[in-house]
Amino acid sequence: MPNLLMPKLGLTMTEATLTEWLKREGDYVREGEPLFIFETDKSTLEFEAPASGILTRILVKAGETVPVYTVVGVIGEPSQDPAPNSAPILAQSGVSGGPGAVAVPEAASRVRATPRAKRLARQHGIDLSAIRGSGEFGRIHEADVRAALQKAPVVTPLARRIAQAHALDLTTVQGSGRDGKILRADVEAQLAAQAAESAQPAESADSAQIAPFTPIRALTARRMAQSHAEVAPVTLTTEADAVNLVAAREQLSALLGEKLSYNALFIAIAARALREYPDLNATFTPSGLRHNAAINIGLAVDTDRGLIVPVVPSADERALDDIHQRLKALIERAQAGKSLPADLEGGTFTITNLGAFEVDLFTPIVVLPQVAILGIGRIVEKVVPHDGAVVIRPRLALSLTFDHRAVDGAPAARFFKRLKTLIENPLALLLSGRK
Numbered sequence: 001m002p003n004l005l006m007p008k009l010g011l012t013m014t015e016a017t018l019t020e021w022l023k024r025e026g027d028y029v030r031e032g033e034p035l036f037i038f039e040t041d042k043s044t045l046e047f048e049a050p051a052s053g054i055l056t057r058i059l060v061k062a063g064e065t066v067p068v069y070t071v072v073g074v075i076g077e078p079s080q081d082p083a084p085n086s087a088p089i090l091a092q093s094g095v096s097g098g099p100g101a102v103a104v105p106e107a108a109s110r111v112r113a114t115p116r117a118k119r120l121a122r123q124h125g126i127d128l129s130a131i132r133g134s135g136e137f138g139r140i141h142e143a144d145v146r147a148a149l150q151k152a153p154v155v156t157p158l159a160r161r162i163a164q165a166h167a168l169d170l171t172t173v174q175g176s177g178r179d180g181k182i183l184r185a186d187v188e189a190q191l192a193a194q195a196a197e198s199a200q201p202a203e204s205a206d207s208a209q210i211a212p213f214t215p216i217r218a219l220t221a222r223r224m225a226q227s228h229a230e231v232a233p234v235t236l237t238t239e240a241d242a243v244n245l246v247a248a249r250e251q252l253s254a255l256l257g258e259k260l261s262y263n264a265l266f267i268a269i270a271a272r273a274l275r276e277y278p279d280l281n282a283t284f285t286p287s288g289l290r291h292n293a294a295i296n297i298g299l300a301v302d303t304d305r306g307l308i309v310p311v312v313p314s315a316d317e318r319a320l321d322d323i324h325q326r327l328k329a330l331i332e333r334a335q336a337g338k339s340l341p342a343d344l345e346g347g348t349f350t351i352t353n354l355g356a357f358e359v360d361l362f363t364p365i366v367v368l369p370q371v372a373i374l375g376i377g378r379i380v381e382k383v384v385p386h387d388g389a390v391v392i393r394p395r396l397a398l399s400l401t402f403d404h405r406a407v408d409g410a411p412a413a414r415f416f417k418r419l420k421t422l423i424e425n426p427l428a429l430l431l432s433g434r435k
Contacts, residue, residue: 002050002051002053002074002075003071003073003074004035004047004049004050004071004072004073004074004075005068005069005070005071005072006018006038006060006066006067006068006069006070006072007047007068008068008069009040009045009341010042010341010344010345013040013041013068013341014067014068015065015066015067015068016038016039016040016065016066016068016215017038017039017040017063017064017065017215018036018037018038018060018061018062018063018064018065018066018072019036019037019038019039019044019062019063020036020037020062021035021036021058021062022034022035022036022037022046023035023036023055024055024058025055025056025057025058026054026055026056027054027055028052028053028054028055029049029052029053029054029055029075030049030052031048031049031050031051031052032048032049033048033049034046034047034048034049035047035048035049035055035073036062036072036073039214039215039305039337040215041215041216041218041219042216042219042308042339042341042344043308043333043334043337043338043339043340043341043343043344044305044337044338045338049075050075051075052075053075053076053077054075054076054077055073055074055075056074056075056076057073057074058072058073059071059072059073059074060072060073065215069132111128111129111133111140112133112135112138112139112140113128113133113139113140113141114135114139114140114141114142116141116142117140117141117142117144117145120142120145120146121145128140128145130148131144131145131148132144154175154177154180154181154182155170155175155181155182156177156181156182156183156184158184159182159183159184159186159187162184162187162188162191163187166191168187168190168191168194170182170187172190173186173187173190174186174222174226176229214305214306216303216305216306216307216308217306220306220307223367223368224365226368227365227366227367227368228365230368231365231366231368231403231405232403232404232405233363233365233366233401233402233403233404234401234402234404234409234412235363235364235399235400235401236399236400236401236402236409236412236413236416237361237397237398237399237400238398238416238420239395239396239397239398240395240396240398240420240423240424241384241393241394241395241396241424242379242393242394242395242396242423242424243393243394244424244425244426244427245262245265245379245396245423245424245426246379246394248265248426248427249262249265252320256321256324260320260324261324261327261328262353262355262376263299263327263351263353263376264320264323264324264327265320265426266351266353266374266376266423267297267299267312267315267323267327267351268315268318268320268323268429269419269422269423269426269429270297270315270349270351270374270419271295271297271315271316271318272316272422272428272429273415273418273419273422274295274297274316274348274349274415275295275316276415276418277411277414277415277418278291278292279291279371279406279407279411279415280349280371280372280402280407280411280412280415281295281348281349282348282371282406282407283348283369283370283371284368284369284371284403284405284406285369289371289406292348294313294314294346294348295314295315295316295348295349296311296312296313296314296315296346296347296348296349297311297312297315297347297348297349297350297351298310298311298312298347298349298350298351298367299311299312299327299330299331299350299351299352299353300350300351300352300353301330301331301334301335303334303335303337304335304337305337308334308339308344309344309347309350309367310327310330310331310333310334310339310343310344311330311343311344311345311346311347312326312327312330313346320429330343347367347370348370349370349372349373349374350364350367350370350373350374351373351374351375351376352364352373352374352375352376353375353376354375354376354377354378355376355377355378355379355396355397356378357378358378359377359378359397360377360378360380360397361375361377361397361398361399362375362377362399363375363399363401364399364401365401366401366402366403371402371403371406371407372400372401372402372403372407372412372415373400373401373402374398374399374400374419375398375399375400375401376396376397376398377396377397377398377399378396378397379394379395379396380394380395380397381393381394381395382394382395396423398416398419398420398423400412400415400416400419
């Protein structure tokens with residue numbers, strides 16, 4: 001009788017929302033048939049039945065958000081009775097014995113575990129039903145419990161005591177210490193925020209209603225707040241002459257037989273410049289700057305569900321038409337809510353283009369742990385001096401935000417200047433890449 005577990009699709013995925021059941025209790029399902037639709041903070045996907053049988057129980061209702069590895073339903077043999085009614089089971093290898101633990105059914109008391117594993121779990125208040133055993137038939141060993149302990153939030157003793165005194169769920173607290181360690185100040189800040197929220201006067205019946213955040217909006221909020229708190233941002237701005245860029249796009253579009261995306265050109269140009277200035281294609285760490293071997297460029301895409309950043313991997317090694325086709329597929333999947341986990345991982349530099357909204361210069365926010373982001377504005381006709389005359393030429397607004405903790409102003413400006421040169425002379429992409 002296989003349990004249906006909410007899958008974990010990436011290293012950073014911790015929860016998902018079950019948005020719709022495609023089958024009802026008692027329905028027969030075939031192996032590989034879509035069972036339900038779930039939404040992560042990055043995409044919307046279908047879950048396929050791992051085996052054929054009867055959907056005997058639905059344990060998580062549509063619209064509920066649950067941790068990964070939660071049992072959301074059960075498939076049984078056609079002759080089997082439905083499983084007894086129970087709360088969702090958390091099957092994730094982790095600690096759930098503290099505040100905010102997920103309820104488990106009575107069957108959890110019959111979990112298979114070695115005596116040493118049980119003793120260690122009792123010492124640390126760990127719910128063994130929340131641990132996936134590595135032994136035969138799922139038997140939990142001491143090593144499984146120790147692995148669960150390592151995955152628990154790192155909290156200072158004082159912060160833990162304060163949280164326990166106020167019945168605060170530590171999973172709701174964002175740690176500001178090293179490696180995300182939760183400090184006393186973090187707990188007190190969360191308590192203050194909860195107190196302020198509860199102190200707000202109740203709204204009248206005709207007051208504006210609060211629209212809950214989508215998973216993507218919530219993720220964006222957390223990441224932007226983290227970036228604002230940690231990064232030392234500096235934004236450089238400039239304008240580039242876009243005559244040659246516009247002409248090159250028209251010529252290349254004719255060769256492709258379809259309109260070439262400006263964003264594909266910007267990705268190719270940024271990839272060339274990053275190859276020449278690797279400090280901007282780096283990751284900030286407390287011990288130093290880690291230069292990334294691959295140049296993986298993400299493009300911010302506006303969707304109905306929120307902001308998605310699909311990534312073109314190894315952009316510096318790809319031909320322009322390859323970048324164009326790959327980017328088109330990435331954007332289509334993002335806008336349809338069908339991005340694959342691999343579409344959104346591994347970015348080392350980000351581009352955000354607001355030119356379609358008649359925006360010129362702006363201050364894009366660095367996507368941690370990256371150290372820079374390029375903002376593209378609109379192309380607009382302007383009166384400018386050129387070759388001793390006053391002429392009208394297309395101009396492109398550019399903004400570069402970089403993390404001053406990782407990069408100084410001069411090298412960032414040199415990179416920005418190189419970007420501008422390549423935009424003004426896109427045929428330089430055909431050359432060897434020497435500055």
